[in-house]
Amino acid sequence: MSPHEAVVAVDIGGTTTKSALVGVDGRILATDVRATEHGEAAQRAVSAATATQASRARTLGARVVGAGVVSPGIIDEASGVVRYASNLGWRGVSLRDLLTTVLDAPVGVGHDARSAGIAEGVFGAVRGQASYVHVSIGTGIAASLVVAGRAVSGHEGGAGELGHTPVHPGGEPCPCGQRGCLEVYASGAGLARRYEQRTGTARTAAQVAARLEEDRAAGEVWSEGARALALGLATCTQLLDPQTIVIAGGLAQAGDLLLAPVRAGLAELLRWREAPTLVVTTLGTDAARLGAALVAMQAAGLADRAAAWDLGATGVPAGAGAAGG
Ligand SMILES: [Zn+2]
Numbered sequence: 001m002s003p004h005e006a007v008v009a010v011d012i013g014g015t016t017t018k019s020a021l022v023g024v025d026g027r028i029l030a031t032d033v034r035a036t037e038h039g040e041a042a043q044r045a046v047s048a049a050t051a052t053q054a055s056r057a058r059t060l061g062a063r064v065v066g067a068g069v070v071s072p073g074i075i076d077e078a079s080g081v082v083r084y085a086s087n088l089g090w091r092g093v094s095l096r097d098l099l100t101t102v103l104d105a106p107v108g109v110g111h112d113a114r115s116a117g118i119a120e121g122v123f124g125a126v127r128g129q130a131s132y133v134h135v136s137i138g139t140g141i142a143a144s145l146v147v148a149g150r151a152v153s154g155h156e157g158g159a160g161e162l163g164h165t166p167v168h169p170g171g172e173p174c175p176c177g178q179r180g181c182l183e184v185y186a187s188g189a190g191l192a193r194r195y196e197q198r199t200g201t202a203r204t205a206a207q208v209a210a211r212l213e214e215d216r217a218a219g220e221v222w223s224e225g226a227r228a229l230a231l232g233l234a235t236c237t238q239l240l241d242p243q244t245i246v247i248a249g250g251l252a253q254a255g256d257l258l259l260a261p262v263r264a265g266l267a268e269l270l271r272w273r274e275a276p277t278l279v280v281t282t283l284g285t286d287a288a289r290l291g292a293a294l295v296a297m298q299a300a301g302l303a304d305r306a307a308a309w310d311l312g313a314t315g316v317p318a319g320a321g322a323a324g325g
Pocket residue numbers: 163164174175176177178181
């Protein structure tokens with residue numbers, strides 16, 4: 001039996017663009033993964049992924065009632081425009097206009113990290129909470145600042161750039177042009193770069209994490225990163241008073257190797273108040289695509305229905321990876 005209605009969810013990542021056709025009951029009906037391109041080729045790839053899902057919907061006898069696309073960069077969610085995305089080479093790209101030429105349905109546009117944070121609150125580690133901070137640590141560091149149930153986007157869609165808040169005045173240079181940014185010390189790329197600087201050996205952040213016991217340089221780089229992260233999170237705590245801080249992204253896989261020193265650092269920095277609870281994501285790498293599905297359901301006017309999705313029963317996270325192209 002096929003559902004009558006479905007939405008298209010597209011997650012434009014740094015290396016791959018993932019899309020899915022999702023029934024309005026939360027079941028994943030089809031998925032597609034393709035390499036993320038640059039410039040106009042990236043726009044064509046997003047259109048093609050959307051068209052592919054629309055054509056699958058027709059094959060399944062389903063009607064597409066909405067689409068959601070999430071992107072990195074500075075996103076104006078209200079107008080559906082990517083103001084600036086350096087990795088994609090985009091400036092002023094209207095994703096909404098682009099996708100409405102492919103689909104006869106309402107299109108929502110979201111920021112990838114903010115949408116992932118919202119998905120965590122609807123389905124994941126902070127289900128039902130209204131005030132939390134969701135920090136994605138991968139190549140860079142981006143935060144979703146959720147206040148009273150809404151992710152703060154700011155004046156121009158640029159809120160949540162936690163990775164570029166300074167943690168060391170006059171510190172090491174960041175590719176953004178500033179010095180001492182958090183992600184210079186605590187992102188996956190930052191940890192790898194600092195380890196290589198110290199030892200002359202190239203290792204990924206995960207490899208550095210695996211060497212903490214026997215490798216002094218790994219231990220130093222790691223604890224300096226954790227200390228920098230604790231500083232950034234202490235600032236978030238004082239500004240926003242979150243109930244919970246969720247660590248997501250590739251570095252979340254380090255689990256307690258990361259959480260334990262960050263927790264200790266937070267407790268030390270916050271003297272006159274309790275630190276928020278610190279946990280890792282329960283949505284894994286599917287958070288952004290779930291976020292895109294939520295944006296799509298919202299565009300379709302079905303946000304309440306999405307909130308009732310039972311991921312355990314419908315297998316959205318598992319199905320997303322296993323359903324294949
Ligand atoms: Zn920076």
